[in-house]
Amino acid sequence: MASIPPLLDVRDDLRRARQTADADVNDDIASVIERLEELPERESGTQDSLIDEIDNELLRLEEQLGGDAERHVAAARNRIQIYRHSLGESSEHLLVLDTTFQSGESGPGAVPAGVRNEEGTVEATVLNEADPRDVIPVVTFYSGDEELKEVTGAPTEFGEDDQRTVEVTAMVPEHTDRYTVTVVDADDAPTSA
Secondary structure, eight states: OOOOOTTTTTTTHHHHHHHOOOSOOOOHHHHHHHHHHHHHOOOOHHHHHHHHHHOOOOOOOHHHHOEEEEEEHHHHHHHHHHHHHHHHOOTEEEEEEEESSSSSSSOOBBBBBGTTTTTTEEEEEEOOOOOOEEEEEEEEETTTTTEEEEEEEEEEEETEEEEEEEEEEEEETTTEEEEEEEEEEGOOOOOOO
16 A cells, blocks of 8 residues: 655644644544545546645635644645645656755754754655656755755666655755755756856
Protein backbone atom coordinates (compact mmCIF):
# COMPACT_ATOMS: atom_id res chain seq x y z
CA MET A 1 0.00 0.00 0.00
CA ALA A 2 1.31 3.44 -0.99
CA SER A 3 1.65 6.15 1.62
CA ILE A 4 0.98 9.87 1.72
CA PRO A 5 4.08 11.87 0.68
CA PRO A 6 5.61 13.15 3.96
CA LEU A 7 5.40 16.80 2.92
CA LEU A 8 1.68 16.39 2.17
CA ASP A 9 0.98 14.35 5.30
CA VAL A 10 -0.44 17.19 7.40
CA ARG A 11 -2.17 14.93 9.93
CA ASP A 12 0.25 16.06 12.66
CA ASP A 13 -0.70 19.72 12.11
CA LEU A 14 -4.39 18.80 12.13
CA ARG A 15 -4.11 16.85 15.36
CA ARG A 16 -2.40 19.84 17.00
CA ALA A 17 -5.15 22.12 15.68
CA ARG A 18 -7.80 19.83 17.16
CA GLN A 19 -6.00 19.81 20.54
CA THR A 20 -5.69 23.60 20.70
CA ALA A 21 -9.06 24.63 19.20
CA ASP A 22 -11.61 26.39 21.37
CA ALA A 23 -14.44 24.98 19.23
CA ASP A 24 -15.34 21.36 18.46
CA VAL A 25 -13.60 20.64 15.15
CA ASN A 26 -13.40 16.86 15.48
CA ASP A 27 -15.73 16.15 12.54
CA ASP A 28 -14.01 18.70 10.27
CA ILE A 29 -10.54 17.36 11.02
CA ALA A 30 -11.66 13.73 10.74
CA SER A 31 -13.09 14.54 7.29
CA VAL A 32 -9.82 16.10 6.09
CA ILE A 33 -7.75 13.21 7.48
CA GLU A 34 -10.06 10.72 5.74
CA ARG A 35 -9.55 12.55 2.42
CA LEU A 36 -5.77 12.63 2.94
CA GLU A 37 -5.75 8.89 3.48
CA GLU A 38 -7.55 8.44 0.12
CA LEU A 39 -4.70 10.12 -1.78
CA PRO A 40 -2.36 7.13 -2.18
CA GLU A 41 -5.18 5.06 -3.69
CA ARG A 42 -6.05 7.68 -6.31
CA GLU A 43 -4.69 7.66 -9.84
CA SER A 44 -2.07 10.39 -10.17
CA GLY A 45 -4.26 12.37 -12.60
CA THR A 46 -7.09 12.62 -10.07
CA GLN A 47 -5.00 13.57 -7.03
CA ASP A 48 -4.97 17.29 -7.89
CA SER A 49 -8.72 17.62 -7.51
CA LEU A 50 -8.65 15.84 -4.15
CA ILE A 51 -5.80 18.09 -2.97
CA ASP A 52 -7.90 21.10 -4.04
CA GLU A 53 -10.84 19.79 -1.98
CA ILE A 54 -8.61 19.25 1.05
CA ASP A 55 -7.11 22.74 0.76
CA ASN A 56 -10.60 24.29 0.43
CA GLU A 57 -11.79 22.45 3.55
CA LEU A 58 -8.71 23.65 5.43
CA LEU A 59 -9.27 27.24 4.29
CA ARG A 60 -12.85 27.11 5.59
CA LEU A 61 -11.60 25.62 8.87
CA GLU A 62 -8.79 28.18 9.18
CA GLU A 63 -11.30 31.03 8.80
CA GLN A 64 -13.39 29.62 11.70
CA LEU A 65 -10.51 29.24 14.13
CA GLY A 66 -8.21 31.57 16.01
CA GLY A 67 -4.97 31.42 17.97
CA ASP A 68 -2.77 28.32 17.91
CA ALA A 69 -5.40 26.18 16.19
CA GLU A 70 -5.59 28.64 13.29
CA ARG A 71 -1.77 28.65 13.03
CA HIS A 72 -1.66 24.84 12.88
CA VAL A 73 -4.21 24.77 10.06
CA ALA A 74 -2.27 27.54 8.28
CA ALA A 75 0.88 25.41 8.62
CA ALA A 76 -0.96 22.47 7.02
CA ARG A 77 -2.08 24.68 4.14
CA ASN A 78 1.48 25.99 3.74
CA ARG A 79 2.77 22.42 3.40
CA ILE A 80 0.16 21.73 0.73
CA GLN A 81 1.24 24.89 -1.12
CA ILE A 82 4.89 23.81 -0.95
CA TYR A 83 3.98 20.35 -2.26
CA ARG A 84 2.03 21.86 -5.17
CA HIS A 85 4.86 24.27 -5.96
CA SER A 86 7.42 21.49 -6.04
CA LEU A 87 5.22 19.46 -8.41
CA GLY A 88 4.51 22.43 -10.65
CA GLU A 89 8.10 23.61 -11.00
CA SER A 90 9.92 20.26 -11.03
CA SER A 91 10.78 18.41 -14.20
CA GLU A 92 8.42 15.69 -15.34
CA HIS A 93 8.57 12.45 -13.31
CA LEU A 94 10.57 14.05 -10.49
CA LEU A 95 8.87 14.38 -7.10
CA VAL A 96 9.98 16.14 -3.93
CA LEU A 97 8.66 13.85 -1.20
CA ASP A 98 9.89 15.73 1.86
CA THR A 99 12.06 18.69 2.85
CA THR A 100 13.83 19.65 6.06
CA PHE A 101 16.09 22.44 7.25
CA GLN A 102 19.15 20.88 8.91
CA SER A 103 19.76 23.73 11.33
CA GLY A 104 17.14 24.54 13.94
CA GLU A 105 13.61 23.38 14.60
CA SER A 106 10.98 24.19 11.99
CA GLY A 107 8.15 22.59 10.09
CA PRO A 108 8.37 21.70 6.38
CA GLY A 109 8.93 24.81 4.31
CA ALA A 110 9.56 27.07 7.30
CA VAL A 111 12.95 28.64 7.93
CA PRO A 112 14.20 28.59 11.55
CA ALA A 113 14.79 32.13 12.84
CA GLY A 114 18.31 31.25 14.03
CA VAL A 115 19.66 30.59 10.52
CA ARG A 116 18.54 33.80 8.86
CA ASN A 117 21.50 35.75 7.54
CA GLU A 118 23.67 32.66 8.05
CA GLU A 119 24.58 29.60 6.04
CA GLY A 120 21.97 26.84 6.17
CA THR A 121 21.39 23.47 4.52
CA VAL A 122 18.11 22.27 3.08
CA GLU A 123 17.62 18.53 2.54
CA ALA A 124 15.04 17.12 0.15
CA THR A 125 13.97 13.54 -0.43
CA VAL A 126 13.48 13.15 -4.18
CA LEU A 127 11.99 10.38 -6.32
CA ASN A 128 12.88 9.93 -10.00
CA GLU A 129 10.07 7.99 -11.67
CA ALA A 130 11.75 7.91 -15.09
CA ASP A 131 14.93 6.76 -16.81
CA PRO A 132 18.32 7.46 -15.19
CA ARG A 133 19.38 11.11 -15.30
CA ASP A 134 21.29 13.89 -13.54
CA VAL A 135 19.07 16.01 -11.32
CA ILE A 136 19.66 19.40 -9.71
CA PRO A 137 17.78 20.63 -6.62
CA VAL A 138 16.69 24.29 -6.60
CA VAL A 139 15.87 26.06 -3.32
CA THR A 140 13.91 29.30 -3.43
CA PHE A 141 13.75 31.52 -0.34
CA TYR A 142 10.74 33.81 0.28
CA SER A 143 9.58 36.57 2.56
CA GLY A 144 5.81 36.22 2.40
CA ASP A 145 5.12 35.92 -1.33
CA GLU A 146 8.24 37.82 -2.39
CA GLU A 147 11.02 35.68 -3.84
CA LEU A 148 14.33 36.68 -2.23
CA LYS A 149 16.85 34.24 -3.62
CA GLU A 150 17.12 31.07 -5.70
CA VAL A 151 20.03 28.66 -5.23
CA THR A 152 20.89 25.53 -7.20
CA GLY A 153 22.58 22.51 -5.69
CA ALA A 154 25.07 20.09 -7.16
CA PRO A 155 23.94 17.59 -9.80
CA THR A 156 23.04 14.17 -8.43
CA GLU A 157 22.80 11.05 -10.57
CA PHE A 158 19.50 9.19 -10.17
CA GLY A 159 18.74 5.73 -11.45
CA GLU A 160 15.35 4.61 -12.73
CA ASP A 161 12.72 4.68 -9.93
CA ASP A 162 15.45 5.92 -7.59
CA GLN A 163 14.81 7.79 -4.32
CA ARG A 164 17.59 9.84 -2.72
CA THR A 165 18.23 12.73 -0.38
CA VAL A 166 19.85 15.80 -1.92
CA GLU A 167 21.19 18.91 -0.18
CA VAL A 168 21.58 22.59 -0.97
CA THR A 169 23.71 24.79 1.29
CA ALA A 170 23.33 28.54 0.95
CA MET A 171 23.44 31.86 2.77
CA VAL A 172 19.85 32.34 3.99
CA PRO A 173 18.53 35.87 3.36
CA GLU A 174 17.79 37.88 6.50
CA HIS A 175 14.02 38.27 6.06
CA THR A 176 13.32 34.73 4.85
CA ASP A 177 10.34 33.00 6.41
CA ARG A 178 9.84 30.05 4.05
CA TYR A 179 11.43 28.14 1.22
CA THR A 180 10.48 25.71 -1.52
CA VAL A 181 12.47 22.95 -3.18
CA THR A 182 12.07 21.89 -6.79
CA VAL A 183 14.12 19.41 -8.75
CA VAL A 184 14.95 19.71 -12.43
CA ASP A 185 16.92 17.85 -15.07
CA ALA A 186 20.52 19.11 -15.06
CA ASP A 187 20.04 20.52 -18.58
CA ASP A 188 17.05 22.62 -17.42
CA ALA A 189 18.56 24.04 -14.21
CA PRO A 190 18.70 27.79 -13.63
CA THR A 191 22.04 29.29 -12.70
CA SER A 192 22.49 30.59 -9.14
CA ALA A 193 23.31 34.23 -8.61
